[in-house]
Amino acid sequence: MTGMTCLVTGCAGFVGSHLTEALLAADCRVLGVDNFFSGHERNMVAFRHAPAFSFSRRSVEEPDLLPELKDRHPDLACVFHLAAVVSVPYSLKYPEETTAVNHAASLRLHAQSRDLGLAAFVFAGSAAEYGDDPRLPLREEYAGPATRQLSPYGQAKYLVSAGLEESGFGVSLRCFNVYGPRQDPQSPYSGVISQFMSRAVAGLPPVVQGDGGQTRDFIHVDDVVAAYLTAAGLHPQFRPAPPGIYNCGTGRATNILDLARLILELAGNRAEPAFGPNRPGDIRHSMADTSRLAAATGFVPGVGLRDGLARTLAWFAARV
Numbered sequence: 001m002t003g004m005t006c007l008v009t010g011c012a013g014f015v016g017s018h019l020t021e022a023l024l025a026a027d028c029r030v031l032g033v034d035n036f037f038s039g040h041e042r043n044m045v046a047f048r049h050a051p052a053f054s055f056s057r058r059s060v061e062e063p064d065l066l067p068e069l070k071d072r073h074p075d076l077a078c079v080f081h082l083a084a085v086v087s088v089p090y091s092l093k094y095p096e097e098t099t100a101v102n103h104a105a106s107l108r109l110h111a112q113s114r115d116l117g118l119a120a121f122v123f124a125g126s127a128a129e130y131g132d133d134p135r136l137p138l139r140e141e142y143a144g145p146a147t148r149q150l151s152p153y154g155q156a157k158y159l160v161s162a163g164l165e166e167s168g169f170g171v172s173l174r175c176f177n178v179y180g181p182r183q184d185p186q187s188p189y190s191g192v193i194s195q196f197m198s199r200a201v202a203g204l205p206p207v208v209q210g211d212g213g214q215t216r217d218f219i220h221v222d223d224v225v226a227a228y229l230t231a232a233g234l235h236p237q238f239r240p241a242p243p244g245i246y247n248c249g250t251g252r253a254t255n256i257l258d259l260a261r262l263i264l265e266l267a268g269n270r271a272e273p274a275f276g277p278n279r280p281g282d283i284r285h286s287m288a289d290t291s292r293l294a295a296a297t298g299f300v301p302g303v304g305l306r307d308g309l310a311r312t313l314a315w316f317a318a319r320v
């Protein structure tokens with residue numbers, strides 16, 4: 001399925017820029033859209049001038065965005081919709097703006113993709129759709145109408161995933177904690193790994209919020225990209241995912257204090273982790289049941305935590 005024309009919304013972001021690179025490497029043509037709300041021009045350096053890439057600085061809130069792109073590129077066949085307000089604290093402060101982008105614009109893009117007869121629509125769902133459900137590992141069906149998400153961010157993601165599932169068109173990949181190069185440590189809700197790493201490479205101790213006994217399911221961005229390609233039927237090794245909702249994680253829980261120590265070790269930093277106050281509203285544990293995606297497509301993540309951290313650390317170290 002190489003040669004396909006794809007739209008990637010959020011192409012200047014952390015995950016979207018890696019996905020764009022992978023699609024271009026698979027000989028796809030990529031139409032990238034981003035309004036630089038949280039993304040950066042620097043994330044696109046590797047492909048900004050690639051002949052098969054074209055960029056539009058536009059918002060996914062523009063109602064005519066997809067019909068216009070389809071008019072100009074009649075071979076557009078696949079939408080990867082990653083653009084979103086990604087900060088949970090921001091979503092709590094600005095619920096209406098978050099809902100407009102993450103819910104209303106996402107549902108519109110999904111409906112337009114179906115009505116325009118596109119072959120695939122893949123949505124960036126999130127583990128936040130499960131709220132603080134304590135049943136681990138989290139199975140896709142645990143998030144339902146009675147689930148109380150902890151933020152407008154989680155609620156919007158859930159409503160889009162549920163709408164997509166009901167329509168029988170498209171795939172929602174509910175990603176757990178993604179990490180890897182280009183994750184922005186400056187952003188107010190950046191991943192804990194990027195925060196720990198930016199301090200570790202500067203010779204500072206990572207600051208663990210709370211007692212460090214929290215656990216998370218960390219998945220490397222290369223695996224997430226492979227899952228996106230699989231979902232759209234573009235991965236040479238895995239079967240395409242039938243429409244529906246799929247967790248995208250590793251099924252392994254990592255303790256935050258152990259994570260801090262491992263990052264210090266890999267960075268050759270002899271400091272001990274420091275401790276700060278608990279993050280308000282932080283959930284204690286989160287881990288994916290990964291069996292649905294594995295059974296449907298054969299997809300299994302391939303990057304081990306130690307290896308993935310070492311590669312990510314090399315990127316952070318090169319930036320200081």
Ligand SMILES: NC(=O)c1ccc[n+]([C@@H]2O[C@H](COP(=O)([O-])OP(=O)(O)OC[C@H]3O[C@@H](n4cnc5c(N)ncnc54)[C@H](O)[C@@H]3O)[C@@H](O)[C@H]2O)c1
Pocket residue numbers: 009010011012013014015016033034035036037038039040058059060061081082083084085086101124125126127174175176177178179191
């Ligand atoms: N990183 C994670 O751990 C994680 C986990 C679960 C889900 N997700 C989801 O994956 C997607 C990508 O996340 P990320 O970590 O790469 O975040 P990111 O902030 O790096 O990327 C999001 C991109 O969307 C763009 N954007 C925001 N609003 C826009 C708008 N109205 N119009 C056009 N572009 C807009 C931003 O500028 C940014 O480039 C998001 O939908 C996020 O919710 C991420």
